[in-house]
Amino acid sequence: NNIQSEGFNIMFRALRDSPIETLHCNDCGIESIEIDADNFPRNLMDLDLSDNGISADGCRGIAQLLQGGDSTLTKLDLYDNNIRDEGVAILADSLRNNTSLATLHLTNNMVTIEGAKLFLQLVNDVSSIKATLQSNRTLQRITADYGEDDQDLNERIQRHIDNALKINALYATSSWSLPEEACKEKVILTQLHSETRAKLAALQGVNHSLYSEINPLHLPEVLALVGR
Numbered sequence: 593n594n595i596q597s598e599g600f601n602i603m604f605r606a607l608r609d610s611p612i613e614t615l616h617c618n619d620c621g622i623e624s625i626e627i628d629a630d631n632f633p634r635n636l637m638d639l640d641l642s643d644n645g646i647s648a649d650g651c652r653g654i655a656q657l658l659q660g661g662d663s664t665l666t667k668l669d670l671y672d673n674n675i676r677d678e679g680v681a682i683l684a685d686s687l688r689n690n691t692s693l694a695t696l697h698l699t700n701n702m703v704t705i706e707g708a709k710l711f712l713q714l715v716n717d718v719s720s721i722k723a724t725l726q727s728n729r730t731l732q733r734i735t736a737d738y739g740e741d742d743q744d745l746n747e748r749i750q751r752h753i754d755n756a757l758k759i760n761a762l763y764a765t766s767s768w769s770l771p772e773e774a775c776k777e778k779v780i781l782t783q784l785h786s787e788t789r790a791k792l793a794a795l796q797g798v799n800h801s802l803y804s805e806i807n808p809l810h811l812p813e814v815l816a817l818v819g820r
Contacts, residue, residue, distance in 0.1 A: 596621040607633040616640040618669070625653030632662055640669040642697070651679035655686035658693060667695040671735075680707035684714045691730050691771075694764070698736040708738045708749045709795060715756035718792045721783050729774040732761040749795055755781075 595603070600622045607615070608631045615636060622644040639657075646654075650673070657663060675683075680703055687693060711734055717723040734753060738746055756778060763774035782788050793799075 594621045597624045601626045604633070605631045607631075607636060609634060611635055614638040617644075618672075619643040622646060623650055625650050627653050627656035632657065633664075634662065635664060637664055638667045639665055641673070642669045643672040646670060646673040646675060646679075648676065648678040648682060651675060651682040655682050658683070658686040658690050663690060663692045665693055668693060669697045671697050671699045671701070673701055675701040675703065677704055677707040677710070680710050684710045687714055687728055687731065688726070690728065693730060695733045696731065696735070698734070700737070703736050703738055705738050705742070705745060705749065708736070708746070708753070709797070711736070712749055712753050712756075712792075713796050715753060715760065716778050716782060716792065718782055718789060718796060719798050721779055724779050724783055725775045727756070727775055727778060729760050729771050730764065732757055732764060748791075752792060752795065 595617070600617055600620060604625075605628055610633065612633070613635050615633075615638070618640050619642075622641060623646060625641075625646070641650075641654075644650075654668070654670075657665065658668075675698060679701075680698075683696075687696075713719075714728050715731060715734075717727045734757065738749075759777050759781070760771075760774050763769050763777065764771050782792055
């Protein structure tokens with residue numbers, strides 16, 4: 593159905609009190625999305641907007657949905673759109689405090705390696721221990737292709753993203769821990785591991801001089817911070 597942007601926006605606003613949990617609007621001619629903060633769908637968990645014309649402007653509307661404190665969305669399909677790094681930056685920023693979305697599909701867009709770095713920083717920000725603790729702890733799967741000739745760089749960044757997502761998944765499905773424990777585990781595995789920290793700092797453009805070895809005298813304080 594070619595409902596286009598206007599039709600989707602009208603329909604989406606009508607879903608506020610609907611019991612619908614899954615909405616697939618792929619190949620519907622949607623480019624822009626207007627989200628009314630007062631009309632978030634209260635039960636929507638799975639949204640498929642693949643094969644449309646969504647670009648950065650459309651991502652701004654989606655960001656409103658992801659930033660909502662009552663967001664229930666757990667899966668978002670955006671493959672085969674016109675999303676570039678600018679759109680990724682908007683989505684990544686909206687996901688920093690999101691605690692519902694577990695799966696994000698972005699294959700067949702126009703994302704470059706810079707967009708991949710944004711995702712890496714989203715799930716494991718090594719700019720400081722505090723930033724690592726505040727990294728996204730809910731995402732468990734991100735699919736995207738970055739169209740870069742440097743396959744080795746692609747693989748290294750994707751490996752670090754996958755490692756962080758696996759930690760999120762482990763703690764999200766565990767019956768013996770809280771999801772926020774995932775970020776504490778990231779601190780242990782990255783901030784307190786000099787080689788890994790150096791690799792992540794280089795990929796995220798962080799000045800490695802900020803990450804000299806932690807003084808042993810400060811180690812009890814750091815361990816107390818992460819609850820170990």
